[in-house]
Amino acid sequence: MNSFVTLLSWFIPECILIFFATLILLYGLYESKVSFYKQVELIKKLMYYAGNTCFFIFFFIWLFFNKLTSGVMDYQVAPDYFSYSMKILLFLFSGIIFMLSAGYFRFEKKIKAFEIPVVMLLSCLGMSLLISSNNFAIAYLAMELQSLSIYAIITAKRDTKASSEAAFKYFVLGVISSAIFLLGVSFLYAYTGTISFLQLKPILSYVVESTFLLGDTALPSNLSYGIIFSISLILVGVFFKLSVVPFHIWTPEIYRKAPTPMVLFLAILPKVSMWAFFMRLYFYVFSDFLPKFSLVIQACALLSLLVGSLGALRQARLRAIIAYSAIANMGFILLGLSTFSVGGYKASLVYLIIYSIITMCNFSVILAVRCRYGEKLFYLKNVITLLYTHPFTGIVFVINLFSIAGIPPLAGFFGKFFVIQSLMASNMVFAAVTAVVLSAISCFYYLRLIVYMIVESDYRFSRYRGDGIPEADLMDWYMKVDFVEDKQYYTDMSTILVVSMFFMACFNVLFFLFPSLIIDSAWLMVKSFME
């Protein structure tokens, strides 16, 4: 009885999540039947509720997680410091994402399904379980819960071709990668007879020790190779979710075609949860086999950087650029992990946090601005004049782009700084030089966005110069002309968007002065994990 209560206490955040998700579902059902609510308003309201639920869980774990934490035992979940702090991060980000994307539904009259927030909450549940999973069975189930919910929400605009196509592609590819993952797990089970992480670790270290170090003949000779094979299959499943080259093909396609809030959701949260899972799996369970994989992980990271940097150069769509930049950033995160040093893990976690915030900022700019007929910033040419028509959004976007390009003293630079520093510390000079050169190349397409925002406007503007209009008033005049001509902007500047954009810009600028706030906590998390 006592052990049951202890077990349940570890699941309190998840229980709260399920409770509120059910409540929101019931409320939505009630409202949609009884009061003839306008469906879009209802979804918006439910998104706010879901966001508040996430914030509630965030505060709950933050306040109580010391009491939740206890020693590691052979249970299905690992209630340790690492998993709870990753959950704090996860629920903070998901809360912000729910809040940011709520306004979106006002413009999309076609989306009728009020269940979307609930499904997104369930996806969060899957991620939360994945972070703390201590067993391959529960990890697989959690991963599927996370992915299935995402497949479902991508079809939110099921009337449009793009949305259904994206969902179908992501579904097929995702299912294949899950199947490969499951195959790897079953191989591992066949070779070792267990799927519990705690039991696997000593078995694997025994195998490594006896096969590679002692040359023990008591074990079958091909056992270690079988285990390596199964580990690489599992690696495929994880890399697919992290969108690391060569399993990245889905990324630009899905980013481009799925509805914006769903892309925002899928660009950040699965990466956080899969990063945590990857850490637990590869640096705790498979840690003895890692030297066999160091080259593979490093090669995948460098290839991601290469594809992410060069692929975006010829893109004409904003979200395709963000997708390639996500691939490149994943390369950096993986490069930090591939050093197999504590500094590298810390750098990787810091980079993940900074990347998430920058990505959220990018998407809040996309969500905030709409062109004529309510279309979003889709093509690069939609960005033209953004700095002058929407000064606030434009400045936030410029700061953010400089930051993601890695120009000091903005936050994005420090992410790269720590990763490259950890590379230099572990003597991976080739990787460091490659990363540096590729980040200089990738700098170009971020700059191109800034140039579009600043310059293109000017020489359209110069057409009206010298028409007897005072120079100072030309800008106003220009905006009027443009208003009539072809580019009628209006915005969805809800207070939440403005405030969060302001804070993210402040984060980018002020990270330089107070880096310790984030780095200290990352350090604590990684250190606790290493012990």
Added chain:
Amino acid sequence: MTLGKIVFFITLIMPIVAIAKLLTMRSKRYTELRNVAISFSTIIFLLTLLLYALFIEKSSFFQYTLEGSWFPEANLGFFYGIDGVSLLLIILTAFLIPVCILCTWESITIRLKTYLVTLFLTEFSLFNAFSVLDLALFYVFFESVLIPMFVMILIWGSRERRVHAAYQFFIYTFLGSLFMLLGILFVYSLFGTTDYLYLLNVDFSFNTQLFLWLSFFLSFAIKVPMVPFHIWLPEAHVEAPTPGSVLLAGVLLKLGTYGFLRFSIPLFPEASAYFSPLLFTMAILGVVYASCTTLRQVDLKKIIAYSSVAHMSLVIVGLFSDSIYGLGGAVFLMLSHGVVSSALFLCVGVLYDRYHTRLITYYGGMVSFMPLFAFLFLSFSMANMGFPGTSAFVGEFLIIMSSFFSNTFVCFFISVGVILSAAYSVWCYNRVMFGPTSSYIIKFSDLNKREFNYLLVLFLIVMLFGLLPNLILDLLHTPCAQILFLKRGWVLDCILF
């Protein structure tokens, strides 16, 4: 905290205060914005003069040292302190900012607030870059200058080609500096710190020095720029607005030579000695090639840009000439070039404001209706060629003298460069100012009071330091001697003052 430290701290954060004040103002009130900006920049300039007054010339230590924790567990921290070289460069920066505001008093009519904020951001980054004594933070500030300059070229540049120029400027510099970042991180992985004063007292092995020197060299050589890496400079100068060119030629190029002086030479003395033939070769090529290229330019700004390349190559010869005259002359020429080339860009800006072209073809016979301008432009052209009595002469003379002692071959070639500089300066002046009056010119107006005043100040400075060079050389003696002694391996105890 002594008075000097307090003044220094206020000087460092004053640009941020100015930005905060500007951001709270209405963007349409142009007169107010200009007044606030000019008063803030003047206050900052006066503060730097106060720093000069409080400075102890003969001290061989870094003064006004400020410390702050930034990132304790990684052993990185804010550490500021200045010696004579930094002080002079800071004063130069602080002096050029109000000049920039004045020279665009009427010509910038769009997005004035952004423009002023950009200027103060540049000033902030430069102050920090010149005074920080930590490699990682130096890198941060060295790079952060890129953002305001990029924005400045893009928004207030005059032609469509400015996009190309801005990309070139940004990506050249960024790529070069990233190698410096690698070098800095390598130092950090070796010693666990990037504190400059600590690194002065450690021995790098010869091979490490070679690697680190090359990685630093790439970044500084692009910034200076030395000849194979100079392509971005004429482009950026031509496309940038006048204040952009002034800041670029006046201070930003000095970041590169300052980097050589502060980091490459004292930290990696053996590698510097090992590579100095390479640098001399590049500098000779720079002087001769850039001077010859200058002769065939038709754009006024390009002429000044290429002559900047030639002069900066001269500075490099001085820096690596291994004598105290050479080092002192190099720093002197850096400062003098900062004033003279800025003044020339301002002169071009004066012409551009009136006639909206920079091509020499459209000018001619200006002397007959712009007498004041003709006089000032003549004096700055003379200064540019290193005429005795102007400040450039002192620097060039010291550099040529020291190179005569260290390497006569080099001396010969850079003297050729000086002769060529006379040729292009005089010829350029001749084509613009004399000859028949150009038929393209229909409106005539000489300098107005504002333009005359700021050009006059620059003129007085050029003459003052040409006639009384000891005002600067006294300040330079100690830091240059210290850099040389460190190079010779004499251990100086760097106890903080």
